[in-house]
Amino acid sequence: MKRKKFIEVSALGVIGLSSVSFADLQSSISKKDLMGKGNPVLVGEGYKLRKKANQAFSKMKSAALQQGIKLKVVSSYRDYAHQNRIWERKYERYLASGLSPIKAIEKIIQYSTIPGTSRHHWGTDLDIVDGSVKQPRDVLLEKHFHNGGPFSRFKTWMDHNANDYGFYLVYTNKKGRKGFKYEPWHYSYAPSSVPMLKEFRKLDIKTELQKAVLMGSTNFTSKFIQKYLNENILDINPKLL
Numbered sequence: 001m002k003r004k005k006f007i008e009v010s011a012l013g014v015i016g017l018s019s020v021s022f023a024d025l026q027s028s029i030s031k032k033d034l035m036g037k038g039n040p041v042l043v044g045e046g047y048k049l050r051k052k053a054n055q056a057f058s059k060m061k062s063a064a065l066q067q068g069i070k071l072k073v074v075s076s077y078r079d080y081a082h083q084n085r086i087w088e089r090k091y092e093r094y095l096a097s098g099l100s101p102i103k104a105i106e107k108i109i110q111y112s113t114i115p116g117t118s119r120h121h122w123g124t125d126l127d128i129v130d131g132s133v134k135q136p137r138d139v140l141l142e143k144h145f146h147n148g149g150p151f152s153r154f155k156t157w158m159d160h161n162a163n164d165y166g167f168y169l170v171y172t173n174k175k176g177r178k179g180f181k182y183e184p185w186h187y188s189y190a191p192s193s194v195p196m197l198k199e200f201r202k203l204d205i206k207t208e209l210q211k212a213v214l215m216g217s218t219n220f221t222s223k224f225i226q227k228y229l230n231e232n233i234l235d236i237n238p239k240l241l
Contacts, residue, residue: 029199035208036080036121048077050123053166053189057126060165069157072131074139074185078120084214087115091215101216109232110181114220116208117233119170124193126167127185130154145184155184166191168239179231188240197240205229
């Protein structure tokens with residue numbers, strides 16, 4: 001077979017496989033899965049991911065280990081109930097500190113999602129640090145990942161290699177980005193999370209959130225929800241849209 005013809009056929013084959021994979025993933029995604037109320041098939045040792053995401057993470061983990069970096073998962077899949085426990089704990093704490101309900105919610109959504117809207121519901125996202133170094137008291141702080149912090153070498157390695165395995169930082173430090181604050185530990189497996197987000201955007205999140213029985217949910221006005229969707233859910237790394 002001539003080289004040009006071989007390349008054309010090969011390319012078509014790859015496109016075909018990608019289309020089938022994408023279609024299969026779409027057909028298997030339910031509203032319950034997207035909102036953390038389903039029962040997805042998850043795998044992993046000490047963490048939970050969808051199969052393809054776990055396969056890619058395992059390869060990335062092995063590559064990092066060869067450089068003396070031990071990828072340690074701090075958080076992976078969270079169901080709706082788990083996210084709601086985080087929400088309630090923070091909501092009660094901020095109210096007790098003297099914040100009004102809406103100010104408490106604004107404080108929470110600097111880093112934590114409203115239950116039902118978390119990317120961690122999808123089994124595609126991970127909070128990762130370097131387990132080969134002495135662990136600071138609170139591992140998920142920006143200062144630990146820069147300027148000689150304990151996870152600086154990890155961050156540098158991830159900056160240069162994570163994309164090769166399909167993982168992208170979700171909440172970047174790009175100037176002008178809104179929504180959740182910069183999280184140098186939160187990575188998403190794009191081949192699976194991109195179609196998940198596309199399906200999530202088809203949901204009537206406004207109705208879902210307004211009917212949810214959540215602490216403070218009476219403050220979920222139409223204006224608040226639209227702003228939350230535009231900034232917290234969609235103002236992310238463009239590679240994940």
